[in-house]
Amino acid sequence: MSFHKQIGRARGTRVKRALGVQAALEWAFRVEKAQLELPLPRNVTEESFGFGLEYVLLQRAALGCKIDGGQHKIGGYTHEDAEVIAATVAGVPDSLGGKRMAIRIAELARAGLTPDWMPSAVTRCVPLEVKRNQHGERATTIVVGTERIVTRGKWRTVELLACPVTFRPHPQQIEAARRAYDEWLQALGWIRDGLIAGGMLRDIDVTAAMPRARPWEVRPSGRG
Known part of the structure; x- marks a missing residue:
């Protein structure tokens, strides 16, 4: 009615x-x-x-x-x-x-x-960017510096990598x-x-x- x-x-x-x-x-x-x-x-x-x-x-x-x-x-x-x-x-x-x-x-x-x-929103720390290819997903990394290390008796310069993150939501x-x-x-x-x-x-x-x-x-x- x-x-x-x-x-x-x-x-x-x-x-x-x-x-x-x-x-x-x-x-x-x-x-x-x-x-x-x-x-x-x-x-x-x-x-x-x-x-x-x-x-x-x-x-x-x-x-x-x-x-x-x-x-x-x-x-x-x-x-x-x-x-x-x-x-x-x-x-x-x-x-x-x-x-x-x-x-x-x-x-x-x-x-x-x-x-x-x-409702139910929970803040999570996640990679800022994710790359996808045939092998799956992986977080994007950036070079934040270099370091000198000894490998097999020789000094080498290696890159220091970091994964930028953000909080979502x-x-x-x-x-x-x-x-x-x-x-x-x-x-x-x-x-x-x-x-x-x-x-x-x-x-x-x-x-x-x-x-x-x-x-x-x-x-x-x-x-x-």
Whole structure:
């Protein structure tokens, strides 16, 4: 049964569907095709601190006057709650990433994805370059010096070889991916709190549920 049909049957009794903030975002952007294209309020520039809940409330009031049809979804109806969620996402403050974060949140929700925090990533020391031929693979070496040695009673000059190495994935790459996950999670918390406190949704009940915080630190419990 489609979500629209469930909502339609529930309107008489105002039964709401409980969703965590990530599920609500995926419903709004992936299912309802909500967009972030909202006009700037007066006297607010591109460098402002987001729209704020006051602006979202104004948008909600406007939506309440025309709830029979969404304005963004091509070829169909965009649920008003989805538009409210999109308006809230558009209001992510600059302190949490602003418009860039809002776009990222919408893109991830539309794709049904969570930011890649590089699970199971382990930094390894590997050769900087590997040569391949019919005999297999071998690490590339470079000459780093020479040494005089005696072999069979004669002095000879031999080259000192070293294998340049690197670390993959680089620790900074892993750190950056996990920092981006943390920032995304903080922005989701702001959106969740705003939707709950604002009480603007008619058919969705946003719960306190959140994606796991710092999942790379969660260790599986041992067997008893």
